Each structure stands twice: as C-alpha cells, then as structure tokens.
Amino acid sequence: MAQSAPETLGPLSEEAIPEDPNSSKAKEITGKSPLQIAFGRLRRDKIAVVCATVVFLFILIATFAGPICAIFNVNTDTVLASTRINILGGGLPKPEFGPPVGPFTWAHPFGVAPNNGDDNLAYFVYGARTSLTISTVATIVAAFLGISLGLVAGFLGGIVDRIISFFVDLFLTIPFLLAALSIAPILSQRFATSPNYSKIQFIDLICVLAFFGWMGLARLIRGEVLSLREREFVQAARVLGMPTSRILLKELLPNLVAPIVVAISLLLPAFVTAEAGLAYLGIGVTEVPSWGHTILLGVPFFETYPLYLYEPLIGIVALVLALNLLGDAIRDALDPKTRR
Amino acid sequence: MRRSKPLALVAGAALLTLAACGGSGGGTPKGGETRTYKGEEGGTKDPKAVAPAADVPGAKTGGTITVYLPGDPGPADLDPTDGWSVTGNSIQQALTSRSLTQYLRNADGSITLVPDLATDLGTHNSDYTEWKFTIRDGVKWEDGSPITADQVAWGLCRSMDSDTFPSGPGTEYSQTYFYGAGKYKGPYTEKDPNCTKWGGTSVDGNTITIKMAKPFPDMDYWGAFMAMGPSPLGKASTPPDYGQKIMSNGPYKVESFRAEEELTLVKNDQWDPSTDPARHQYADKFIFKFNQDQAKVDQIMLSDNSESQTAVSAALGSNNYDKANSQLGNRLVQQSSQCTSFLAPDYNKTTLNVRKAIAYAYPYEDAWLAGGEVPGVTRVPANSIMPPGMAGKKEYFVDGEQFTYNPDKAKELLSQEGYGDSKPYPITMVYYELDPLAVAVQKQITKGFEESGFKVTAIPVQESPYNIWLDPSNKINKKLNLRGVNWCSDWPSGLTMIPPLTRTGAAYNTAQFSEKSMDDEMSSITTKPLTDQADAWGALDQEMETKYFPIIPTAFRNDLFVFGSKIGNGVGDGSIGAPYYKGLFVNQ
Numbered sequence: 001m002a003q004s005a006p007e008t009l010g011p012l013s014e015e016a017i018p019e020d021p022n023s024s025k026a027k028e029i030t031g032k033s034p035l036q037i038a039f040g041r042l043r044r045d046k047i048a049v050v051c052a053t054v055v056f057l058f059i060l061i062a063t064f065a066g067p068i069c070a071i072f073n074v075n076t077d078t079v080l081a082s083t084r085i086n087i088l089g090g091g092l093p094k095p096e097f098g099p100p101v102g103p104f105t106w107a108h109p110f111g112v113a114p115n116n117g118d119d120n121l122a123y124f125v126y127g128a129r130t131s132l133t134i135s136t137v138a139t140i141v142a143a144f145l146g147i148s149l150g151l152v153a154g155f156l157g158g159i160v161d162r163i164i165s166f167f168v169d170l171f172l173t174i175p176f177l178l179a180a181l182s183i184a185p186i187l188s189q190r191f192a193t194s195p196n197y198s199k200i201q202f203i204d205l206i207c208v209l210a211f212f213g214w215m216g217l218a219r220l221i222r223g224e225v226l227s228l229r230e231r232e233f234v235q236a237a238r239v240l241g242m243p244t245s246r247i248l249l250k251e252l253l254p255n256l257v258a259p260i261v262v263a264i265s266l267l268l269p270a271f272v273t274a275e276a277g278l279a280y281l282g283i284g285v286t287e288v289p290s291w292g293h294t295i296l297l298g299v300p301f302f303e304t305y306p307l308y309l310y311e312p313l314i315g316i317v318a319l320v321l322a323l324n325l326l327g328d329a330i331r332d333a334l335d336p337k338t339r340r
Numbered sequence: 341m342r343r344s345k346p347l348a349l350v351a352g353a354a355l356l357t358l359a360a361c362g363g364s365g366g367g368t369p370k371g372g373e374t375r376t377y378k379g380e381e382g383g384t385k386d387p388k389a390v391a392p393a394a395d396v397p398g399a400k401t402g403g404t405i406t407v408y409l410p411g412d413p414g415p416a417d418l419d420p421t422d423g424w425s426v427t428g429n430s431i432q433q434a435l436t437s438r439s440l441t442q443y444l445r446n447a448d449g450s451i452t453l454v455p456d457l458a459t460d461l462g463t464h465n466s467d468y469t470e471w472k473f474t475i476r477d478g479v480k481w482e483d484g485s486p487i488t489a490d491q492v493a494w495g496l497c498r499s500m501d502s503d504t505f506p507s508g509p510g511t512e513y514s515q516t517y518f519y520g521a522g523k524y525k526g527p528y529t530e531k532d533p534n535c536t537k538w539g540g541t542s543v544d545g546n547t548i549t550i551k552m553a554k555p556f557p558d559m560d561y562w563g564a565f566m567a568m569g570p571s572p573l574g575k576a577s578t579p580p581d582y583g584q585k586i587m588s589n590g591p592y593k594v595e596s597f598r599a600e601e602e603l604t605l606v607k608n609d610q611w612d613p614s615t616d617p618a619r620h621q622y623a624d625k626f627i628f629k630f631n632q633d634q635a636k637v638d639q640i641m642l643s644d645n646s647e648s649q650t651a652v653s654a655a656l657g658s659n660n661y662d663k664a665n666s667q668l669g670n671r672l673v674q675q676s677s678q679c680t681s682f683l684a685p686d687y688n689k690t691t692l693n694v695r696k697a698i699a700y701a702y703p704y705e706d707a708w709l710a711g712g713e714v715p716g717v718t719r720v721p722a723n724s725i726m727p728p729g730m731a732g733k734k735e736y737f738v739d740g741e742q743f744t745y746n747p748d749k750a751k752e753l754l755s756q757e758g759y760g761d762s763k764p765y766p767i768t769m770v771y772y773e774l775d776p777l778a779v780a781v782q783k784q785i786t787k788g789f790e791e792s793g794f795k796v797t798a799i800p801v802q803e804s805p806y807n808i809w810l811d812p813s814n815k816i817n818k819k820l821n822l823r824g825v826n827w828c829s830d831w832p833s834g835l836t837m838i839p840p841l842t843r844t845g846a847a848y849n850t851a852q853f854s855e856k857s858m859d860d861e862m863s864s865i866t867t868k869p870l871t872d873q874a875d876a877w878g879a880l881d882q883e884m885e886t887k888y889f890p891i892i893p894t895a896f897r898n899d900l901f902v903f904g905s906k907i908g909n910g911v912g913d914g915s916i917g918a919p920y921y922k923g924l925f926v927n928q
Contacts, residue, residue: 078783080745080791082705085716091659114659116710116780165764185802188773192799193816210563282774286800296776 012210035257038333045305054322058315062129069126069228072109075117076126076289086119090113092305102306113297115306116306131319134202135271138209142271143264146214147256150221161222168215176212176274183208184283200288204285207286209271217263224256258334271319275302276316280325291316355889356845385560387461389444389454392613393620396909396923403926404625405798405907406651407919409638413600414630417583418564421462421498424509426677426828427654430918431628433566434619436588440473440492440563442914444618445923451883453560454617457487457569457589461560466869467571468555473545473563479571482612484594489548491570494577496550497535499567500746500793501526504579509830511847512840513562519551529604533574554863557870561831564915591621601630611685622908622925634712641902642667650926652919653689658714658899664902674717675912678727679828681719682841683808684851689821692889697753699743700894703788706745708895711782718900720894725881726837732874736882750792763797769822770808773800809850823850826897828917834877838862842890853890 032040041050055281060070069075086094086101091114095102098111110120153164184204191200228234229252237247278284279292286293291312359525359776370526388398415428419436423429427834433442441855443454455461458473463583499510500518504526515521517542528536550559562568571577572587588594591613592605613621639700640648640659656664656672664672683702685695708715721742726733751760760767767789771782779800786796801808801818808814809823825848829838839862858880865876884890901919903910906927 078787080703080787081709081784084705085709087705087709088662088717090662091709091712115712115777116784185774188800189802192801197800254689282776286773286776287778293776297780298636300657304659304663 012197014311038330040256040335042329045155045329045333047325048333049327051322051326054318056328058128058319058322059132061125062132065129066336069122069335072106072121074108074122076118076122079117081115081117085111085115091301092302093117099307101225109283109309110311113294114308115297116299119293120308120311123289123294124291124315127291127294128319130285130290131166131272131275134275135268138206138213138271139264139267141206141210142213142267143260145210146263147215147221147253147260150218151212151225151252153218154222155244155248155252164184164218164279165222168218171212171215174212179212180278181281181283184278200285201285204276205278209274213271215265217260219275220263221256222261225261227251228255233337244331258335262327262331262334265330266325269323269327271322272316272320356435363417364907366625366818384450385453385850387450387455388442389617389692390616391615393444393614393618396620396910396925398908398927399620399923399925400908400928401624401925402928403624403650403924404627405924406627406629406647406887407921408632408640408653409628410634410637410657412630412632412654414603416599416629417580417598418568418586418594419505419579419583419870420571420586420828421495421501421510422505422508422579422583423566425582426917427630429566430913430916431449431603431921432590433564433762433763433856433916434590434913434921435626436478436590436594436608437566437567437569437586437591438487438570438589438616441560441568441881442564443713445911445913445915445920449911449914451913453564456494456564456616456618458563461562463637464557464559466560468557469552471550471552471556471559472547476615477546477550478612479615480612482588482608487570487589489543491573492541492543492568493548494535494550494573495567496541496571497527497538497570498577499538500524500538501528504528509565510566512654513565513830514567515818517552517554517556517559518560519553520847521553528579550811553707557866557873558831558835559835564830564831571660583734587763591616591619595625597721600630602630609772611902619922620925638664641904644905649904651698652907652910653902654899654919656701656902658712658718661714661717661900666902668902671907671910672902672909672923673903675899675901675914675917676727677828677897677899677917678729678832678914679826679897679917680722680725680727680837680893681826681895681897682725682824683894684823684825684890685892686821686823687851687853687890688889691757693757695889695892696739697792698767698789699738699766699889700750700753701747701789701792702743702892702894703784704743704858704894706784706788706815707781710784712777714900718898719895720898722896724885725891725893726878727829727839727896728839730832732834732835732876732878734878734880734882736886738885741836743790743892747788747792748796752768754793759793760792764790764793766795766797766801767822768797769824770799770801770805770820774801776910780919808845825850825891829870831915832882834874835866837878838881838884842884851890853888855888858884873913 019248070113084093084097086092093112094116096105096109098105098334108119108121110124111289149164153161165320188201191197194200205300234247234251237251276282276292279290280296284292284294294312295309345410409700412427415423415425418432420432423432430788433439440456440458441453444452446452453461456477457479459476462471462473465472475489475492475927476485481487483815499514500520501514502511514669520538524538527533530537540551570589573639584597586594588608589611591611593608594606595606597603607621607624611621634657637653638657640653641653642660643666683698685698704721705715708719711816713719723735723737723742724733753762754765773777782798789796800911801816805824809815811817825841827837827841827848840848842849842853842858843862844859861880865873865880868876899912899917900914908925908927909923911920911923
C-alpha cells in the first residue's frame with residue numbers, strides 16, 4: 001500500500017502560524033494609524049475630493065499667477081483710463097474690451113474694470129495669491145502660537161496656566177473688527193513714508209489676523225492636554241524622568257494631530273473671509289490686488305456691469321466654501337465615532 | 341465714489357470742496373455792480389426787496405424732506421462763525437442762521453443779493469471804509485428773545501478770532517478788511533469777553549457801524565455769510581459748546597445734530613416771514629444725512645419708492661448718470677458750482693517750466709474717469725483761476741492753448757530744466773488711502789506723470805489731505821512738492837478766488853506762493869473804482885498765471901442734484917453750489 005504525504009490536520013500547537021509580514025494579505029490587515037484610516041475615509045468621500053480639487057486649483061492659480069498672466073498677455077499695470085473706458089459711458093469699458101458693452105475677447109478674458117480699466121483676470125489671479133498667502137501665513141503663525149501656548153498652559157498648569165488663560169480671555173474679549181479698524185490706520189500712518197509700505201501692510205495684516213485667531217486653538221489644545229496628561233503613558237514618561245519638552249513634543253503632540261488638523265483647516269477660510277472683509281472696509285492691503293477691494297469697487301456696478309462684481313465674489317465664495325467643506329470632511333474622517 | 345463704512349473712518353474724496361460759493365447762477369453775470377439796479381442779468385442786488393418773499397407757485401406746506409449727502413461728512417460743528425464749507429453754509433444760511441444779507445434765487449435761475457436781518461444792503465461812505473446796517477424790528481431767536489444790534493456786533497467780533505476759529509471765513513475776510521486786522525486777535529484769544537478792546541463796531545440803537553482797515557466794497561456780499569450774523573452774548577455762545585447746540589433764528593431750528601451723521605431741523609415758530617425777503621417755511625421738517633453711501637443713495641433716488649419721493653440727493657454717481665439722465669428728466673439738475681480744482685506745486689521747490697510740465701503731464705480725463713466723475717458734465721477743463729461766469733474772467737491760455745495731457749511737451753519742458761529719461765523729476769504727493777476712488781485716481785496720476793518724465797512718490801494718508809497741506813509743521817507736509825486745493829468763490833468777485841489762494845500767508849495758499857508785486861496788486865485793486873474791479877481781477881488772474889503760474893487749474897466743477905418726485909421747486913442754488921433749500925416744498 002503506497003503512503004501519500006502525511007496528513008496534516010492543522011497546526012500542532014494552538015499558536016498562530018506566523019505569516020509572512022510582506023505578503024499583500026498581511027499588509028491589508030496590518031494595523032493602520034488613525035491618520036491613515038482617516039485619509040482613507042477622506043479619499044472615499046466624494047465631497048471632500050471635489051473640495052480638495054478646488055482648493056488645489058486655487059493654490060495653483062495663486063502660485064502660477066505670473067505665468068497665467070503671461071499666457072493671456074495681461075498684467076496688473078495701471079493704464080490710462082481714457083484708453084479703455086468710454087468717456088460718457090457711465091464708467092463702462094469700450095466695446096472692444098469685452099462685456100458688458102462688447103462681446104467676449106481673448107485679449108481680456110475676464111473683461112476690464114470700470115472707471116479705471118485694470119484687467120480683471122490679472123487682478124483675479126493676483127487677488128487669489130494675496131488671499132491665500134495672507135491666510136496661509138496667518139494660519140501658520142496663529143497655529144504655532146496657539147499650539148505652543150496651549151501645550152504649555154495645559155501641561156504645566158498652575159501659575160503658567162493662569163497667566164496664559166488670562167491672555168486668552170483678554171484677546172477673546174477684544175472685538176476683532178474694532179481692533180483691526182483702529183490698528184490699521186495707526187500703523188499705516190507710522191509707515192506711510194517708508195518705501196516698503198506694501199510689505200509692511202502685508203505683515204501688519206498677517207499679524208492682526210494671527211493675533212486674533214490663536215485663542216481658539218490654544219483653548220482646544222489646552223483642554224486636550226489637560227485630559228491627556230493624566231494618562232498612564234504620560235505619567236510613565238514623567239516618572240522615567242523625560243524632560244518636559246520631550247514629553248510635549250514626542251508624547252502629547254502626536255496625539256493632538258487630529259484636533260490640530262481640524263482647527264487649521266477651519267482657520268484658513270476664516271482668515272480668507274476676514275482679509276476680504278477688511279479689504280472691503282477699505283483697510284487691510286490696499287497696495288496689492290485684493291478680492292475684497294475689487295468687490296468694494298464693483299458694488300455700484302451690480303446692475304450695469306455685474307460680471308465685474310461676480311468674478312471676485314465667486315472666487316471668494318468658491319474658495320471659502322471648499323475650505324470649509326474640506327475642514328468639515330476632515331473632522332468627520334478623523335472622528336472614529338462617525339460612520340459613513 | 342465715497343462709501344460709508346461701519347465704524348470706519350470717513351471715506352471722503354481726495355480733494356474736498358471748501359468755501360461757500362458766491363458766484364451767480366446759470367447765465368453770465370455782470371459783476372462790477374454799481375448801487376443802481378437797472379435790470380442787469382445774473383448777479384444783481386436789490387436793497388429794497390420786500391418781505392415776505394413771493395410764494396413759490398404751487399407750494400404747499402407740510403411734509404418731511406430728507407436730504408442725502410453722499411460721501412460728505414458735513415460740518416463738524418454748527419457755529420456760524422466757524423462755517424466755511426459748501427455743505428454746512430448752504431444748509432444753515434438757508435434754514436437756521438440769518439445774517440446781514442442773503443441771496444434770493446429768481447425763477448430764471450439768476451441770483452439777487454437781498455437784505456436779511458438788515459433793512460437794506462448797508463450804506464457806506466465814499467471810500468468804503470465805513471459801513472452802516474440797521475437791524476430790522478421783529479426779528480427773534482428761536483426762544484422768542486429779540487435779535488439786537490449788539491448781538492450782531494458780537495458776532496462780527498467773534499469772526500476776528502482766528503485762533504479760536506482757524507478754519508472759519510473770518511480768517512480771510514474779517515482779519516484782512518475789518519478795523520484792527522492783524523492787530524486785534526479776537527475776544528477769546530485776547531480774553532475780552534465783551535469785545536471792548538476792538539473798536540471795529542459801534543452800536544446806536546438798531547444801527548451798527550462797521551469800520552474797515554482798508555476799503556472793502558464787498559461788505560454787502562460778505563454780509564451774506566452766517567459769520568456776519570448775531571450770536572447770543574456772553575457765555576451762551578462760548579466755543580466749542582455753542583457749535584454743538586446753536587440758537588437758530590431762521591425758519592427752522594435744530595432738533596438734533598450728530599456730526600458726520602445726521603442733522604434734524606424742525607419749524608421755528610418764532611420766525612416771522614414778514615421780516616424775511618427770501619426764505620420760506622413750507623416743509624415741517626428737514627433731515628440731513630451725511631456720509632451716505634453713493635451707490636445706496638443712487639438706488640434710492642432712482643427707485644422712486646415712497647422713501648425717495650420726498651428726498652433730495654446732493655450728488656450722483658457717474659455710473660448712474662446715463663440712467664438718471666434718461667429716467668429722471670428735470671429731476672436731475674446740473675448746477676455750475678463756481679468752483680475750480682487746482683494742483684498746487686510748491687512754489688519754492690519748482691520752477692515755471694516744471695509747473696508747466698506738470699500741467700501737461702496731468703492725465704485729466706483719466707483721473708476724472710477713475711474718480712467716478714463724468715468728464716464734460718461734472719468736470720470741464722479749466723484755463724484760469726476764476727470760474728466760468730465770474731465777472732471779469734478772461735479767456736486766456738497760459739501756454740497758448742488749453743492744457744491737455746501731452747507727455748511729449750512735458751518731457752520737452754523738463755529737458756529744458758536738465759531733467760530727462762535718465763533723470764526723472766521727483767514729485768512727492770499725498771493721497772487719501774481710505775477712499776478706493778482716490779486710490780484709483782492716484783494710480784492714474786502716477787501713470788500719467790511717469791510717462792511724462794516724472795518720478796512719483798505717493799504717500800498714502802489716513803485723513804483728509806487738507807489736514808496735511810494746511811499744517812506747516814506737519815512732517816509729511818514738509819516733504820511734499822505737489823499739493824492741491826479745490827476752491828469755490830465765496831461771492832461773485834475775483835476777491836474771493838485769487839487772494840485766498842495766492843496771497844502770501846493765506847491759509848489755503850497750499851502752493852506757498854509769495855510774490856510781493858502780486859500781493860501789492862491785490863491790495864490796490866480794492867481801492868479802484870467799483871466798476872473797474874472785476875476787470876482788474878481778471879487781468880491779475882491772467883498776469884499771475886502767465887508770469888508765475890503758481891497754481892494749475894485742472895477742472896471747473898459742476899454738481900448733479902437729484903430731486904424726488906414729490907419734491908417741489910427742486911433747483912440748484914448758483915450762489916453756493918448746493919440745492920436751493922430755501923424754496924423746497926413737498927407736493928402732498
């Protein structure tokens with residue numbers, strides 16, 4: 001009688017068979033970090049993908065403003081108004097420069113501005129650059145301030161916490177709009193004669209936005225840290241003698257990434273809106289193209305030349321909406337308790 | 341255009357209009373008046389005008405009139421001695437604050453000088469160094485107390501105080517022509533609360549005699565300013581409080597006043613029409629709203645909704661001009677404002693050729709377009725200091741032809757001074773940053789100048805440029821070599837245009853022009869016979885501009901007023917460049 005291969009009824013012991021960790025099946029069920037899980041969920045969320053694309057488009061427009069203008073052969077230089085505007089036409093452009101009086105023309109795809117003849121496409125892309133630059137830098141500064149102060153306040157507690165919380169409350173009580181409206185003219189007056197005036201305006205606006213935007217993040221981080229610091233791994237680290245800075249950076253911060261990402265993604269649209277709002281009120285940056293400034297100039301023309309008003313308006317609405325929805329989607333993706 | 345912004349600073353125009361206008365309305369006036377009135381057209385005088393004033397045909401009493409003043413902050417206070425602006429003076433002189441004389445608008449648009457508190461237009465001695473006015477009986481303040489000649493004398497005394505009222509018209513006229521000019525500093529500065537130290541006026545019953553330091557033939561015109569009216573004696577009229585709560589003596593009194601926001605006037609039952617040859621009291625109430633948003637006001641007026649039917653707007657956005665023109669018919673009124681806009685290069689820092697180059701480098705139409713004006717309608721090219729219609733104005737051109745934007749000629753003139761493409765002439769100027777239209781205008785100016793061989797440093801400022809230009813100790817002002825001024829004539833005489841802008845040391849001489857020969861010429865014109873003066877001013881205008889060219893006239897200004905469909909007698913007042921408030925009524 002021939003013997004076939006020995007029968008095996010399974011593993012000889014109760015231990016699990018060690019699998020090859022590099023096999024694809026293994027990779028599929030390998031533990032993922034919360035961020036990776038969140039990213040996967042985000043990718044499957046259609047709205048988030050659309051919004052991310054829109055935001056990415058705007059970032060492209062803002063970064064490549066110069067080449068875009070070169071392709072269409074437009075620029076933000078001032079032109080003599082009478083070359084483009086009808087003298088007795090109520091401020092509207094001559095027919096050869098596009099809507100509303102004439103047909104679409106490739107020379108000025110977005111039309112030209114009423115009263116002064118600036119090209120709308122150039123002002124649109126450079127306005128996008130202004131909005132995104134200011135809000136991104138302000139977000140980074142505000143985030144940096146908020147996170148560091150929140151971490152320190154939450155972890156150290158005691159008198160440090162009280163001082164920092166006092167400043168948080170102080171800045172929260174100052175109404176942002178009033179402060180911006182009063183600080184702007186003071187700084188403008190001080191630096192009006194300086195040749196770097198437009199840069200100073202830029203920095204001034206970023207500081208104003210950042211100094212009134214860090215408080216939310218600080219409070220959030222402080223709250224999270226207060227609960228985290230009583231956890232065993234933190235206490236273990238303290239007992240082991242880890243220096244505070246390492247605990248903050250290596251133990252606490254990685255656990256805070258989720259709320260930080262959410263807060264940042266919501267700070268960005270808030271700052272874009274704030275910058276445009278301030279420009280509409282006539283303060284903020286006046287020396288560089290800005291969507292808010294264009295809207296301010298466009299309001300009287302909402303009946304006779306609506307395109308001029310809608311271009312920056314749609315720009316702001318699209319950008320802020322996309323950022324807000326993206327932020328919402330990120331928050332949903334990061335929260336383990338929600339199910340899709 | 342200017343916009344109102346919540347909580348933000350005033351968004352005024354880069355060049356604000358100042359000074360009450362005294363020119364004549366529509367037609368060509370003949371100035372050089374004598375004391376007899378034989379049907380002269382245009383600016384005339386009628387010392388025998390009867391009161392009460394003839395009723396406006398179809399006028400009805402009652403109703404509330406709302407007046408919108410877009411982009412105009414209005415007066416900061418209502419003190420009559422302090423008022424030297426078109427807005428404040430046009431409102432108060434018509435409705436609340438009477439003075440020695442006033443203007444009456446005739447049905448054809450011409451303007452006549454008629455008596456107000458005085459019984460006639462004053463009597464003078466042969467060389468105009470002494471004037472007598474008799475105050476009428478029956479004129480009262482809003483609280484029923486009578487107006488006395490002493491109170492008028494006190495008002496005149498107050499106008500001498502240039503330190504207390506530094507932007508008031510007394511700085512130009514009282515302190516130049518009245519007795520004690522240059523010596524008596526005013527009752528508040530000299531701690532003279534009863535005006536005993538002056539001696540410029542003497543009162544005998546109802547008659548007040550005014551002594552002049554120099555011949556002053558235009559005292560009757562100067563008497564139309566509310567600064568030449570009565571003030572309550574003593575502490576009741578102490579500045580600055582009096583400016584917030586004045587006593588009225590016109591057909592309306594102040595119910596509430598919030599500077600730069602709103603002024604509400606209600607009927608003054610103590611005003612007696614039989615003492616007033618020009619005013620009426622038709623509407624029950626006037627509400628003046630300052631600092632309005634131009635776009636919003638345009639929409640209100642064009643919509644003809646119930647709110648706008650009894651409203652008036654003192655300005656119209658250029659983007660709505662076509663629509664308003666076709667839609668509103670004669671409810672849209674174009675009124676020449678007797679005002680000229682000027683560029684004022686610093687006389688000590690520039691030469692004649694450079695100034696001519698600036699006149700060729702300024703992009704007139706582009707600046708008007710960018711600033712929301714209607715070229716040819718609200719702004720017309722200017723050739724002289726004196727505005728069109730002023731008696732004696734000469735049609736001359738400084739450089740042979742009307743200045744237009746001509747970069748080549750500008751470069752040619754600059755090269756004669758040693759400047760060229762490699763060495764552009766540096767210009768430093770200011771602009772009002774809070775008004776987006778002012779920013780756009782500055783961009784056009786910079787572009788025009790830089791194409792013409794200049795290099796422009798434009799300093800943004802957060803307040804009215806006048807605050808900078810009129811302050812000799814201002815740090816920024818010291819750096820500037822190009823300023824500006826908008827000036828309206830105070831009455832139809834070159835006396836109110838040329839000396840306030842070009843006399844050495846005059847407050848609004850932003851060019852800082854100073855030539856003794858010109859100052860002497862100005863003083864000597866007032867000693868000439870009255871009929872020769874108008875032409876003499878015209879000749880001085882031409883001589884000064886052709887020889888020295890201290891200020892560059894860039895535009896003559898016209899205003900556009902819009903009247904609601906229920907407003908009756910909606911017309912412009914050519915004497916001051918504002919709606920004619922005296923004759924407005926509501927069609928019920």
